[in-house]
Structure formats: C-alpha cells, structure tokens
Amino acid sequence: MDSNIEPAFQAQLQQATVYGSQQHNGFDHEPHFDITPQQQQDTSQQQLAAQACTSCRKQKRKCDKQIPQCSLCQRIGRRCDYSEENRVLPPSAEEFTSLRQEVAELKHLLSSTVLPSARANASANSSSDVSMSNDSSPANLLSSIIPNGQPQQPAWPAPSSFPSLFFLDSSAFEYERFQIQMPHIRVPSGALAALGSSAELRFMIENFFSSVHTYFPIVSKIRLYQHLANPLHEPGAEIALLFMAMKLVSTELPEGSPPQTQVYQDVKSFYTYMEAQNGFSTQMLQGLLLIGLYEYGHGIYPAAYLSIGNAARLGHAMGLHARDVPQMLPRCTTWTEQEERRRVWWGVLILDRISNIGHRGKPFASAEPSPDMHLPTDDAAWDRGQMLAAAPLSLSASQTIRASSFARACQSVHLAGKVCRHIDDKTIPLDYRFEEALQLHRTLKALAALLPTEAEGDDPTAGPTLCSSLAICYSALLTLYDAYGCSERLVPDAPESQLVIQKESIQGITEVCESVLLLSRKIRQRIELGEDLGRLSPLTIECIYEAGASYAWYFRETSEPHYAEKLAEVKELLRLCERRWRVADDYIRIIEATEYQLVSAIR
Incomplete structure (x- = not known):
C-alpha cells in the first residue's frame, strides 16, 4: 500500500524513524512537538486598522479594528479580511533595500550561533542522500540556536480559536450561519516513531481491516485509502491518532503481558494532547472508540467507562446523534462519508450499552436513538x-x-x-x-x-x-x-x-x-x-x-x-x-x- 500513502506522510515517517531511536516513543513536551507558538500581541502598542473588517461592515457589527484579526472574528472563528484597506501601492525601492538588509543580518546571526557540526550536517542534508546525525537532531539544532542552550517552552496552551458561541448560544450561531474551521494540529514526532516504517504501517492497516473491522466496522476502508493517496492533503494529527488506535486494538498481546503497553500509554497521551488543542473530527472520535474498545476488551477500568463516556460527549457535541441539531462538522459530500458518520455513532451506542450491562444503576452517556434512525447498510x-x-x-x-x-x-x-x-x-x-x-x-x-x-x-x-x-x-x-x-x-x-x-x-x-x-x-x-x-x-x-x-x-x-x-x-x-x-x-x-x-x- 506504499503507493497509497502520500509522500508527505512517508517523509514524516522516515524522519521519525531516523532519530526515533534516540527518543522515547512517548511524547516529550519539548519544542520538537511541532507546535507553532502564537505570537503574543502587545495591546498597548498595537496598531488599529483604518476601517472595520469586511465581515463586520456587511453585518453592521461593531468592529474594534484589531490587527491581524478583530475580536469578533476571532471569537466566532471566522476569517477576518481587511483586504480592501490593504490594497496599497507596491513597496518602494528603499523598502526592498531595507528588507534585504534585515534578511542578511538574520542570516549572519543564525550562522554565527549554529554549531559547526550542525552546519556541516545541514549542508550534507541538502544532497539527495538525506541523513541526520546526532548533532543535527531537532532538539540539538534548537538548543544551539537559543542563547544559553535553554530551549524555549512552546506557547501551549495557546488561546482557543474555537468559537465559544457554538456552545454559549447555538441559536445565534446557526442564525449567523457560521462554520467552524477545524484546527490543524501537527503530528508529534513521538507519534510518527510509534507508527513505525511505511511497511509496518501498511501491515498494520491490513491487519486491522482483516480482524477488528470484521466485527466493529466504523472506519471506511475506501475513504481511508483515498485520504492517504490524495497528494493535496497534508496528514494531520487526527489520522496519526486513528492509526495508533488501529495498531493498539488490532495487536495481540504476548502471553502474560499486561494490557497497559507502551503503545496504549502513547495513544492515550496523544489523545489528551489533541483534546487540549481543541481538536475534533470523525477520525478523532474513531480513535477514541477504538481506545474504548481496547480498554473494554482488556478490562481496564475505570478507563474504559470514562473513554466510552467521553466518546459519547464528543459525538453529541459534533452533532452525530441527530441531523436537526447544531453541527460542528461540515456537510457530508459523499454517501460513504455519511454512512461512516452513522456507523461511528452506532459504535458509540454499542460500547455505551454493552459496557453498562454488568454495571447497572448508571445512566447511559449517549442519547436514546429515535425509531426512525437509519441502521448501517450492507x-x-x-x-x-x-x-x-x-x-x-x-x-x-x-x-x-x-x-x-x-x-x-x-x-x-x-x-x-x-x-x-x-x-x-x-x-x-x-x-x-x-x-x-x-x-x-x-x-x-x-x-x-x-x-x-x-x-x-x-x-x-x-x-x-x-x-x-x-x-x-x-x-x-x-x-x-x-x-x-x-x-x-x-x-x-x-x-x-x-x-x-x-x-x-x-x-x-x-x-x-x-x-x-x-x-x-x-x-x-x-x-x-x-x-x-x-x-x-x-x-x-x-x-x-x-x-x-x-x-x-x-x-x-x-x-x-x-x-x-x-x-x-x-x-x-x-x-x-x-x-x-x-x-x-x-x-x-x-x-x-x-x-x-x-x-x-x-x-
């Protein structure tokens, strides 16, 4: 299936495999987590736009003209556009000269702070045979650039970009016809190392669809392969989480070994990281369901009870349980995608009910399905x-x-x-x-x-x-x-x-x-x-x-x-x-x- 796995994902897997042996397969809270820090804004010296943004002007809303994004657009998660105001004349020759000078100074600063071994490895990496030595690992490069050798802590948790209006007043959210932009969460290096090589990933996917998928078919095989084969789509953290959960639940434990394996700890940490980054997607919920299935099958309590309940809450929040409720996800574009969402919610119902048969006296975490709810198809x-x-x-x-x-x-x-x-x-x-x-x-x-x-x-x-x-x-x-x-x-x-x-x-x-x-x-x-x-x-x-x-x-x-x-x-x-x-x-x-x-x- 190497041809189906997109080149960008293969490159990330190869990079993680090279230096993954130097790191723990878990997730270090170090800068190589690939989290992009948000720049802090100094409100006392911040410049304001000359006029309101396009969205506020069209809807006749009060705009505080903050740059690069006004407070209203930032709160509800929409795009803030000052394009009409910013249509100015091209930069002058003096501005180009000043910019070139600043770039030259920045290059000189970087070249004077990077260690010689790192510079040598960086030049070697420009050849066709890419190799990374110990000195050129991301952690060493970062520590060599930062003064005193102290790595900067990532700006995490960053201010949430999720529109709180969705939960505070869903009627107003639907009236304004807002749409929620799904956050792009970069894949942590530890997750890529845990997935292994491209061949190991291919074997894992085939093993999952020939085993767990036969009795818990909530992941669309054809959509997953199409997603991986699409060169225009960069693989995000939700796909890596789903792959790790598929690997977790489809791998048989050695005799006598406990179920709390390193992969289990890694995927649990990965999900917690994504949840803290306000992540939500069908793949994220699928990964959580597979984690809950693993915990239920191995008797890991109360983790199984809590994971299944968390999956029910996430499904409710995204609106999978009904069509006439506020939706976090965009509209389905294909029948296969619609069927996949239906199966995911049925997966929530199955685990929620079956885990409560022996644990009586507790309410279900998921809503009772309506009589007209569609059953999964063939x-x-x-x-x-x-x-x-x-x-x-x-x-x-x-x-x-x-x-x-x-x-x-x-x-x-x-x-x-x-x-x-x-x-x-x-x-x-x-x-x-x-x-x-x-x-x-x-x-x-x-x-x-x-x-x-x-x-x-x-x-x-x-x-x-x-x-x-x-x-x-x-x-x-x-x-x-x-x-x-x-x-x-x-x-x-x-x-x-x-x-x-x-x-x-x-x-x-x-x-x-x-x-x-x-x-x-x-x-x-x-x-x-x-x-x-x-x-x-x-x-x-x-x-x-x-x-x-x-x-x-x-x-x-x-x-x-x-x-x-x-x-x-x-x-x-x-x-x-x-x-x-x-x-x-x-x-x-x-x-x-x-x-x-x-x-x-x-x-």
Whole structure:
C-alpha cells in the first residue's frame, strides 16, 4: 500500500524513524512537538486598522479594528479580511533595500550561533542522500540556536480559536450561519516513531481491516485509502491518532503481558494532547472508540467507562446523534462519508450499552436513538464505496427484513439498552412494568431465533459474522431473566403478569444458557481449526460469562454433575478468549470465587 500513502506522510515517517531511536516513543513536551507558538500581541502598542473588517461592515457589527484579526472574528472563528484597506501601492525601492538588509543580518546571526557540526550536517542534508546525525537532531539544532542552550517552552496552551458561541448560544450561531474551521494540529514526532516504517504501517492497516473491522466496522476502508493517496492533503494529527488506535486494538498481546503497553500509554497521551488543542473530527472520535474498545476488551477500568463516556460527549457535541441539531462538522459530500458518520455513532451506542450491562444503576452517556434512525447498510458494499439501490432500513423496521451483520448488532444493542433502562427505572407502574418486560422478552426471543438462521449462510472468511449480534442478544435476555427469575423479588399483590414473566424467566435462563453454550462450541471449533484470534470480538465474552455464572449457581443449588461439566466447558472457552482479550481472565476469577464460596459452604 506504499503507493497509497502520500509522500508527505512517508517523509514524516522516515524522519521519525531516523532519530526515533534516540527518543522515547512517548511524547516529550519539548519544542520538537511541532507546535507553532502564537505570537503574543502587545495591546498597548498595537496598531488599529483604518476601517472595520469586511465581515463586520456587511453585518453592521461593531468592529474594534484589531490587527491581524478583530475580536469578533476571532471569537466566532471566522476569517477576518481587511483586504480592501490593504490594497496599497507596491513597496518602494528603499523598502526592498531595507528588507534585504534585515534578511542578511538574520542570516549572519543564525550562522554565527549554529554549531559547526550542525552546519556541516545541514549542508550534507541538502544532497539527495538525506541523513541526520546526532548533532543535527531537532532538539540539538534548537538548543544551539537559543542563547544559553535553554530551549524555549512552546506557547501551549495557546488561546482557543474555537468559537465559544457554538456552545454559549447555538441559536445565534446557526442564525449567523457560521462554520467552524477545524484546527490543524501537527503530528508529534513521538507519534510518527510509534507508527513505525511505511511497511509496518501498511501491515498494520491490513491487519486491522482483516480482524477488528470484521466485527466493529466504523472506519471506511475506501475513504481511508483515498485520504492517504490524495497528494493535496497534508496528514494531520487526527489520522496519526486513528492509526495508533488501529495498531493498539488490532495487536495481540504476548502471553502474560499486561494490557497497559507502551503503545496504549502513547495513544492515550496523544489523545489528551489533541483534546487540549481543541481538536475534533470523525477520525478523532474513531480513535477514541477504538481506545474504548481496547480498554473494554482488556478490562481496564475505570478507563474504559470514562473513554466510552467521553466518546459519547464528543459525538453529541459534533452533532452525530441527530441531523436537526447544531453541527460542528461540515456537510457530508459523499454517501460513504455519511454512512461512516452513522456507523461511528452506532459504535458509540454499542460500547455505551454493552459496557453498562454488568454495571447497572448508571445512566447511559449517549442519547436514546429515535425509531426512525437509519441502521448501517450492507458492510461489503460500504467497504467498496458502492451505494445499493435499496431503501434505508430504520430502527423501527421489522426484524424479519434482511439486514447486515453490523445492523443486526445495532438492533441487538438497542434492545439491550431498553432492558437496562427498564430494570433501572423504578418509577414504572407495576401493571405496565411487567407487560413491558414480557414485550422485551418476546422481541428478544424473536431476534435470537432469527439470527442463527442467518448465521448459517454467513461466510466467516468473506465478512463479519453474527457472533456479536447473537452474544449481545443473549446478554440482554439473561439480564432480563435475572431481574425477574428470583422469587425473593416478587411484589405482593402484583398483577398476574408478574407470575408470567417469572415463569418465562426461569425457563428462559436454561434455554439461553444452552444457546450460549452452543455458540461457545462454535467459537472454540473455529479457533481450533486455525481461525485468527484477532477476529474474536470482545462483545461476545460477556454472555459467555453470564452463562458460566448461571451454571455455577445451578451446580451450587442442585449439585448435579452435568452443570459442573457445562461450567468447565465455559471456563475452558474463556481461557481461550483470554489469549486475545484479558477481560476473560477477570470473568474466570469471578466464577472461581463463586466456586470457592460453594466449597466453603459445604465444609
């Protein structure tokens, strides 16, 4: 894919590789961070323009005539233009002579302060074979130019150029039809060094799309390649962040190593740096979602809970959750881009709901999707950038209509969110509460019965499988049954529907656990046949744990050996999953703690 990676990005990668061995792969808060300091203005000696700027004159606003940008234009983030005023005569010969003299003095000053070794290396760098020695590294060059060898600290954090009007009064922002200019954040040298060479970057991208992308398709493959192949677009920090997050989540950990790797620490620091620079973009949110997926899959808490919540807030701020709200991003120019934004927001909803199944009693960070919200389209067609001639499928559409694998996962997680909200809401009247529980039971059972039939015709080598959809559906059912299956939670003098949902729950736990066990055997069979563990979704592990916990409870209550056999089978699969996702080991320890309590009770 070297031909697809733009020359500017390759040059930055090569430069970082040369001197990256002398630096830590993390991010030093040194001037080589490539942050452009903003010049401080002395308001006491600042000159004013002769007349108001073009924008203030057209809108009849008061202009303070500050140069180079008036306060109003700076506050709302628009371009300040004094071009009509600045159309003066060309410079005179005396002005050209003075300018040449100043340039000559500046050259003399620089040549007298740069070390001889740095000058020699600088002349060598002008040849076709570019090489950088230790003396010509950016840090050494900078320290040799600055007096006393003390590097200047970058002017960071600089005054924000983001228009506060967007948050303070969004109605006024929309009325004025302002647009937010996305800040250009330079790529830190540490980020380029962490990405490795061009060949390593190509291998990482291919590995990501053949593994994580199969069950969490939120990054457009064709748009990413087009972005890299565009010679007119300079790669920014948001692309580097996305690449680092893709590398993080698609790399399998060595056996016994903790998930808090150096790459994890680097990408977390990188995101914090971009957030402090007021960065926002679809790629930035995609990177944050992949970080949250990594943390969720490896059981890194509370970081996973906070990262997913942060992604929801960023998505809300950018307006991805609805079309009729103030938008931070410009309008989409292609169908593929619009579909990518939709998938990114569905990724937020999936992680937000699935991470709250075991962490109950807390509100979701993301808004409830509307019934007319569109589901993701066909996964393979979207990867090719091919728009199908079919009506978009909404969330309220019948489940019997054929949908893509990712759309099925969205339907399942939407129902799982409804189950969590239903259980946490204690204000629902009893009559309606039990009826709603029965309705959720019927809807989830219908979807759970439909998905295995579709999965039989799903080619696991050609695209995403339905394992994630099934697993989320099973998790939602077991969560619902756990709330109504216990006799101690019965409400006195409740309507007859309470006994109905209790009966369905007791019977449903056994049936769903058997379905989870069947799904576990299929996953284990694929792993034993040599399927890449990278395609194993962390979204499937939670339902396997719930089934194992249920079997442990059954064995504790009945002491029947077949429950112990099924529990051992579930634990064996969790040990296989632990090779890819460390959260499986946490689930094993929870189950074993339950078994230890059983042994202690018998003694």
